Amino acid sequence: MVECWLPYGETEVHVSIPLREFLGVVEPKIGEVVRDVEAAVREVAERPLGCEPLSEMSEASTISIGVDGGLPPKAIIQALPGLLDVIEAGRGLEGVSIIIGLGLRTRGVTRLLELIRRGLPRGVELRIHTAQSEVEELGRTRMGNTVEVSKPLIEGEVRxxxxQFHPDPLSGFKGPHTALIPQLSGFKAIEMNRGLYHQGSTGLGVVEDNPILMDSWDALRLMGIDASLLLVTDHRGGVVDTLYGDAEAVWDKALNDYGDIYSVEVESADIYILSPGGGRFDFDLYHSLWALRALRKPKRGGRIILVAECGEGLGAPGLSKLSGVERLSELRRRYMLGGEVLHLLRSLQRSMRIQLVSALPRHLAEPLGLTVYGAVNDAYEDAGRGRVAVIPYALSITP
Structure with missing residues (x-):
């Protein structure tokens, strides 16, 4: 038997697979991480790509720093002091505010906020933004979507x-644009942006002609950002590189230098056992289901075992309000947030059986056609025989 471990919330769970049926574990092979992130941030902030050094920007009366709250907590805690050191050396920290963008997430972040607050110098204001927080409407993108941005972020003279740069199931790769949408935007802006799922090519690593990516960048340009610190992150939450400068310049460089490091080949299998990648990704069902995008062309009649804690529930209204809808055309017509990932789920369920290992209550999962198991081995035993591929970090690969 082969013992495989998969991330599950803040812990791991295992499954035992007969050697004769085991195809292997699919995960990216990424190089060494940065040993001293704080020092690396201080260094790149003074030799930026396409904008002024941070020490020159720090002369502004107010500085707003918006943070993608979906970053690995350790990366946030390591990176923030590097920026603040440069700012403090030039002007002190009065008038500096940090806004942690949590987007659709409203629960389960207490520990993260406590850790960040503990490491902040006195005088720095820490604020939280969720999709329900106060926003300022800045106009519309070329696709007609509303741009709603965290009001405290907009108020900074310097923003x-x-x-992070990391695979994203909707915009292809994360970057400054995903720090804005969904993390630092209002609910309406997020819902409209995600609705573009039905209007073009999207997916892990898909950049060309991606409508969600294009719309997000439109929104960022409307908002106006003076600089972006971009952390290239690996599947385990480590920082591989730090880039600082003009938002588009640093993202273009990251895409050029690191766009291929997440690439893997996913073999054809009868059974796929996959995890979104642990607590960064599996806190609710909405975000966890996007892990299914790691499978480009799964075999008809196959089985998928999704291992995701989902301790914060469904995560999007469409997963409950549209749970009874089976027709894909009807899901597109009646779109609301959550309907796009339900469309993905229903598409796969037409030809495959999908099982869920999760803490999600059965009464929430079963209307979606998902059978819930308490252990991976139980789900695997129920899946029957066949060749098995294990994908422990499904939202950190580009298949």
Whole structure:
């Protein structure tokens, strides 16, 4: 038997697979991480790509730093002091505010906020933004979507974003644009942006002609950002590189230098056992289901076992209000947030059986056609025999 471990919330769970049926574990092979992130941030902030050094920007009377709250907590805690050191050396920290963008997430972040607050110098204001927080409407993108941005972020004379470069199931790769949508935007803006799922090519690593990506960048340009700190992150939450400068310049460089490091080949299998990648991704069902995008062309008649804690529930209204809808055309017509990932789920369920290992209550999962199991081995035993591929970090690969 082969013992495989998969991330599950803040812990791991295992499954035992007969050697003769085991195809292997699919995960990216990424190089070494940055040992001293704080020092690396201080260094790149003074030799930026396409904008002024941070020490020159810090002469402004107010500085707003928007942070992608979906970053690995350790990366946030390591990176923030580097920026603040440069700002403090030039002007002190009065008038500096940090806004942690949590987007659709409203629960389960207490520990993260406590850790960040503990490491902040006195005088720095820490604020939280969710999709229900106060926003300022700035206009519309070329696709007609509303741009709603965290009001405290807009109020800064200088605006800086801390974001990550990492695969994204909707915009292809994360970056400054995903720090804005969904993390620092209002609910309406997020819902409209995600609705573009039905209007073009999207997916993990899909950049060309991606309507969600294009719309997000339109929104960011309307908002106006003075600089972006971009952290290239790996599947385990480590920081591979730090880039600082003009938002588009740093994202273009990251895409050029690191766009291929997440690439893997997913073999054809009868059974796929996959995890979104642990607590960064599996806090609710809406975000967890996007892990299914790691499978480009799964085999008809196959089985998928999704291992995701989902301790914060469904995560989007469409997963409950549209749960009884089976027709794909009807899901598009009646779109609301959550309907796009339900469309993905229903598409796969036409030819495959999908099982869920989760803490999600059965009464929430079963209307979606998902059978809930308490252990991976139980789900695997119920899946029957066949060749098995294990994908422990499904939202950190580009298949």
């Amino acid at each position: 800086i974003l801390i974001s």
